[in-house]
Amino acid sequence: MSDAQCRAGDRAYAIRLARPDDLPQVVRLDVEITGIEKPDYWADIFGRYSCTGDENQPRASKTRRNRFFLCAADGDKVLGFIIGEIRAWEFGSPPCGWVFAIGVDQEARSAHIAQTLFEAVCDRFRKAGVTQVRTMLARDDTLVMSFFRSQGMMAGPFIQLEKDL
Amino acid sequence: MKLQKATRCALFAVLELAADPTRQLSANEIAEKYGISTNHLAKVLRSLGRVGLVEAVRGAGGGYRFSGHARRTTLLDVIQLFETIDPIAQGEREDGDGTPEGQGLCRVLTEIEDTARATFASISLDTMLKLVSRYR
Ligand SMILES: CC(C)(COP(=O)(O)OP(=O)(O)OC[C@H]1O[C@@H](n2cnc3c(N)ncnc32)[C@H](O)[C@@H]1OP(=O)(O)O)[C@@H](O)C(=O)NCCC(=O)NCCS
Numbered sequence: 001m002s003d004a005q006c007r008a009g010d011r012a013y014a015i016r017l018a019r020p021d022d023l024p025q026v027v028r029l030d031v032e033i034t035g036i037e038k039p040d041y042w043a044d045i046f047g048r049y050s051c052t053g054d055e056n057q058p059r060a061s062k063t064r065r066n067r068f069f070l071c072a073a074d075g076d077k078v079l080g081f082i083i084g085e086i087r088a089w090e091f092g093s094p095p096c097g098w099v100f101a102i103g104v105d106q107e108a109r110s111a112h113i114a115q116t117l118f119e120a121v122c123d124r125f126r127k128a129g130v131t132q133v134r135t136m137l138a139r140d141d142t143l144v145m146s147f148f149r150s151q152g153m154m155a156g157p158f159i160q161l162e163k164d165l
Numbered sequence: 166m167k168l169q170k171a172t173r174c175a176l177f178a179v180l181e182l183a184a185d186p187t188r189q190l191s192a193n194e195i196a197e198k199y200g201i202s203t204n205h206l207a208k209v210l211r212s213l214g215r216v217g218l219v220e221a222v223r224g225a226g227g228g229y230r231f232s233g234h235a236r237r238t239t240l241l242d243v244i245q246l247f248e249t250i251d252p253i254a255q256g257e258r259e260d261g262d263g264t265p266e267g268q269g270l271c272r273v274l275t276e277i278e279d280t281a282r283a284t285f286a287s288i289s290l291d292t293m294l295k296l297v298s299r300y301r
Pocket residue numbers: 030033034100101102103104105108109110111112113114115116143144146147148150236237289291292
């Protein structure tokens with residue numbers, strides 16, 4: 001998939017696969033959003049999800065083709081990111097797309113960058129043959145929940161449960 | 166889950182008007198479409214007017230027009246003008262609340278209410294209108 005050119009106000013940006021050298025910028029965005037530094041987590045995510053080659057190459061491994069780490073970038077500047085993957089057969093669920101991280105730079109918000117990232121990852125899910133996308137987020141995270149709802153997402157048939165250990 | 170009559174009237178009125186902010190409709194026209202009482206709706210529209218969600222247009226052909234912010238007003242904002250969806254734990258005390266059974270029940274009900282609240286708080290009028298359009 002070639003890098004799509006998009007506009008947010010005066011700014012032009014492209015949606016492309018995350019590259020290992022995006023790591024510091026994604027880590028910075030995540031710290032700005034969550035206030036928590038987690039270098040090991042991000043090093044692991046970049047190792048498993050970012051791309052060093054062409055996702056369209058037949059040689060790209062099946063795992064790679066089921067994992068999508070996309071960035072919205074204005075040149076070298078990362079404005080936002082989304083990470084998703086295809087998961088299958090968890091408690092009987094047929095393969096579906098999962099989005100488990102999204103973030104847009106404060107300065108670049110409300111310009112539909114997250115929407116463009118979400119549509120881009122959904123396109124990849126569709127191309128990989130799945131017909132549903134899911135996510136899980138904190139119930140009181142109204143901002144992110146409003147975003148996913150604006151994209152047409154509703155509560156699904158699965159429910160998250162937990163207990164103290 | 167059931168919403169009170171006034172709340173449903175308010176949601177219908179706001180959604181009807183927000184669907185086209187340039188259009189003005191009388192209480193009668195809205196009431197007729199949703200099969201609700203005009204008197205009841207007129208009262209609800211006055212409450213919505215007080216918080217700036219709708220405005221009355223005076224003169225011949227007058228009526229109401231949407232004057233809020235459809236992308237940033239949520240279903241919860243509208244609902245809370247007419248009823249509360251407070252977590253039970255912070256609401257009134259009921260018989261048996263102090264017993265372990267009452268506390269267990271309260272925990273379960275709170276879980277349900279928290280979900281309802283989060284749902285209403287995350288759906289803007291704009292998002293709701295998109296959902297409504299799926300049924301057209
Ligand atoms: C949620 C987030 C990704 C949205 O990014 P964005 O680029 O500003 O979003 P978009 O401009 O694409 O918004 C699309 C829609 O989402 C909804 N939305 C976005 N921001 C909103 C806000 N502040 N309030 C209500 N709805 C909002 C709107 O419906 C919007 O459509 P509209 O602008 O036409 O009304 C961004 O606010 C963010 O990064 N938040 C923090 C994310 C986070 O906590 N991540 C955890 C780490 S993984």
